[in-house]
Amino acid sequence: MPGPATGLPMPVLDFHAHFPARPASPPGDPVRAEYVRRHGEARWAVVQKWLEADLAAWRAAWGFPEPEPEPQGGDAETAARWAQEVERHGLARVVFVTGGGNDRLAAVVGSRPDLFVGFAHHDPFAPGAAAELERAVVHLGLRGYKIIAPLHRQRLDDDRLAPLWETAERLGIPVLVHFGPLRYQGIVAGPNISPLVLQDVARGFPGIPFVVPHLGCGYPRELLHLMWVCGNVSVDTSGSNEWMRWMPYDLDLSSLLRRFLDTAGAERIIFGSDSSWFPRGFARRYLDEQFRACCELGVSDEDLRLIFFGNATRLLGLRKEASGQPANPAIAKPPPP
Ligand SMILES: [Zn+2]
Numbered sequence: 231m232p233g234p235a236t237g238l239p240m241p242v243l244d245f246h247a248h249f250p251a252r253p254a255s256p257p258g259d260p261v262r263a264e265y266v267r268r269h270g271e272a273r274w275a276v277v278q279k280w281l282e283a284d285l286a287a288w289r290a291a292w293g294f295p296e297p298e299p300e301p302q303g304g305d306a307e308t309a310a311r312w313a314q315e316v317e318r319h320g321l322a323r324v325v326f327v328t329g330g331g332n333d334r335l336a337a338v339v340g341s342r343p344d345l346f347v348g349f350a351h352h353d354p355f356a357p358g359a360a361a362e363l364e365r366a367v368v369h370l371g372l373r374g375y376k377i378i379a380p381l382h383r384q385r386l387d388d389d390r391l392a393p394l395w396e397t398a399e400r401l402g403i404p405v406l407v408h409f410g411p412l413r414y415q416g417i418v419a420g421p422n423i424s425p426l427v428l429q430d431v432a433r434g435f436p437g438i439p440f441v442v443p444h445l446g447c448g449y450p451r452e453l454l455h456l457m458w459v460c461g462n463v464s465v466d467t468s469g470s471n472e473w474m475r476w477m478p479y480d481l482d483l484s485s486l487l488r489r490f491l492d493t494a495g496a497e498r499i500i501f502g503s504d505s506s507w508f509p510r511g512f513a514r515r516y517l518d519e520q521f522r523a524c525c526e527l528g529v530s531d532e533d534l535r536l537i538f539f540g541n542a543t544r545l546l547g548l549r550k551e552a553s554g555q556p557a558n559p560a561i562a563k564p565p566p567p
Pocket residue numbers: 246247248504
């Protein structure tokens with residue numbers, strides 16, 4: 231069992247990070263491809279400029295350095311830098327929810343299975359998506375599935391996805407689904423922008439533990455409604471949660487966390503950082519602010535342990551592994567480094 235993270239009274243597992251694989255292999259950026267097909271490269275450059283200015287202002291506000299244009303070295307070097315971050319901050323593990331495709335991320339995770347966990351991430355509407363999920367979990371050793379819902383033009387509750395949900399339920403893996411604005415793609419609308427589209431899926435497949443990130447990402451009321459009726463939906467805390475600035479009423483981290491604690495309890499709140507690029511590495515500031523907010527709300531030591539460690543290890547099946555039992559019989563031992 232790893233020791234407590236530096237300065238914090240319990241072990242910390244980061245449930246939501248992105249392995250910075252560049253150039254990103256498929257699934258790539260379908261939004262850019264579609265925009266350029268319809269409107270051309272010149273207009274794409276104009277709308278990108280708006281987003282770049284906004285991103286720069288956000289980084290300045292948080293004191294984050296500019297990302298390296300390309301990670302230096304290959305995946306092995308980036309993995310070594312990430313391993314240093316995990317050890318430096320005393321994290322139990324970090325979960326990479328994306329990372330350049332399933333095979334590539336599985337190789338990264340296999341290089342340090344004691345520190346890294348990886349999720350499958352591929353187009354849920356692609357032919358064979360269910361079989362690919364099965365392959366990613368059973369043969370590659372990935373432990374969950376990530377979907378970025380607003381990137382898809384067809385609704386997530388479409389019957390076509392039933393085989394995918396059946397596979398996830400049978401494998402017993404968590405499914406992390408992003409809803410709400412996508413800063414990098416400039417998306418704030420579409421059929422999968424609100425977490426309410428998950429209602430029939432979550433109720434239809436109660437064996438799937440769904441996790442919706444970023445404390446609802448602009449849709450806290452919708453997510454609270456969903457979590458109120460669906461006991462298999464959890465929330466992750468990851469990111470700066472800057473979306474609170476665009477709510478039509480005052481909202482801060484503490485008041486938001488309190489709503490989720492009141493509605494779902496500490497058992498369904500999971501710490502994540504949304505860390506991705508270097509030189510920032512692990513976004514320690516998010517951990518410190520979220521820990522402080524929980525303490526100010528009077529969250530008990532037992533519940534702090536759930537939020538920052540225990541819930542994630544339960545969903546990932548790591549608790550059983552620590553006790554010597556196979557974590558999830560469906561998940562293969564990661565390939566040796
Ligand atoms: Zn993320």
